[in-house]
Amino acid sequence: MKYYIGIDLGGTNIAGGLVDENGKILKKLSVPTEVERGENAIIDNISDLCGKICDENNIKLSQVEKIGIGVPGTVDSENGMIMFACNLNFNKVSIKPIEEKCGVSVKILNDADAAAYGEYVASGSKADSFICITLGTGIGSGIIINGKIYNGFNGAGGEIGHTTLIKDGVQCSCGRKGCWEKYASATALVAQTKAAIKNNPESIMSKETVINGQTAFRAADKGDETALKVVEKYIEYVAEGLVNVINIFQPKKVVIGGGISREGEPFISRVREFVYKYDYNKYLDKTEITAAELFNDAGIVGAALY
Numbered sequence: 235m236k237y238y239i240g241i242d243l244g245g246t247n248i249a250g251g252l253v254d255e256n257g258k259i260l261k262k263l264s265v266p267t268e269v270e271r272g273e274n275a276i277i278d279n280i281s282d283l284c285g286k287i288c289d290e291n292n293i294k295l296s297q298v299e300k301i302g303i304g305v306p307g308t309v310d311s312e313n314g315m316i317m318f319a320c321n322l323n324f325n326k327v328s329i330k331p332i333e334e335k336c337g338v339s340v341k342i343l344n345d346a347d348a349a350a351y352g353e354y355v356a357s358g359s360k361a362d363s364f365i366c367i368t369l370g371t372g373i374g375s376g377i378i379i380n381g382k383i384y385n386g387f388n389g390a391g392g393e394i395g396h397t398t399l400i401k402d403g404v405q406c407s408c409g410r411k412g413c414w415e416k417y418a419s420a421t422a423l424v425a426q427t428k429a430a431i432k433n434n435p436e437s438i439m440s441k442e443t444v445i446n447g448q449t450a451f452r453a454a455d456k457g458d459e460t461a462l463k464v465v466e467k468y469i470e471y472v473a474e475g476l477v478n479v480i481n482i483f484q485p486k487k488v489v490i491g492g493g494i495s496r497e498g499e500p501f502i503s504r505v506r507e508f509v510y511k512y513d514y515n516k517y518l519d520k521t522e523i524t525a526a527e528l529f530n531d532a533g534i535v536g537a538a539l540y
């Protein structure tokens with residue numbers, strides 16, 4: 235049996251797991267990301283977490299083949315440098331100290347790419363072209379072609395969330411207006427739900443104290459008119475963007491992840507119906523569209539096995 239460690243370095247938590255060669259997580263642990271203590275503390279915490287994961291499995295760090303770390307930012311994978319991660323206040327941080335402390339070679343990659351690779355492995359598909367779209371705070375995306383992550387000549391590519399859906403639309407933090415993620419992320423759905431409640435106080439959603447990505451879906455289940463409209467429109471936003479993705483790549487498979495994808499087949503089937511209707515390809519085989527399988531574990535598995 236070969237062992238790998240996958241680390242999902244987030245702004246709030248560092249989650250790590252011992253993963254076998256088949257992508258099974260044998261042990262999972264997490265510690266808070268102490269952003270306020272600075273980069274050295276975080277790098278130390280990652281090393282300590284790797285040690286602890288092995289201890290709890292009664293194996294030695296030296297038995298681990300490799301450590302993979304998914305980072306929320308841009309990375310220079312070849313030189314082991316986290317170039318920029320705004321949520322962590324990281325600017326050009328080397329991961330060499332982790333290698334030295336653990337005595338295991340360490341590889342870094344972008345967290346959306348890690349999640350995409352995890353879903354790719356989990357799907358068991360040998361799809362030569364595979365895209366994972368994560369509907370979360372923003373829209374994360376990972377493109378896998380012939381088993382390799384594709385993110386451009388400089389590593390900054392694959393930002394499908396920042397393609398324009400509505401010209402002169404909602405302002406995005408990237409500087410443009412109307413990016414897909416401003417309409418189809420979970421954050422966008424919450425904003426759309428809140429706006430609809432404000433304009434339609436008769437909606438049963440106005441009784442809710444906490445509005446999240448499930449609010450409109452649950453009220454729509456009960457037949458609430460306002461919620462049905464919010465959900466309908468949101469599905470169109472997701473699907474319109476997905477048609478763009480599919481018209482460019484015609485990938486064998488698209489997996490949709492993030493909290494919203496937990497709505498499962500009732501949600502996915504409506505997205506699929508819209509996409510297949512407007513897909514430019516009318517006669518050839520269609521892209522398979524499914525919900526994610528690993529959810530929060532995708533980043534750990536993907537970082538471990540890539």
Ligand SMILES: [Zn+2]
Nearest residue numbers: 396406408413
């Ligand atoms: Zn943008």
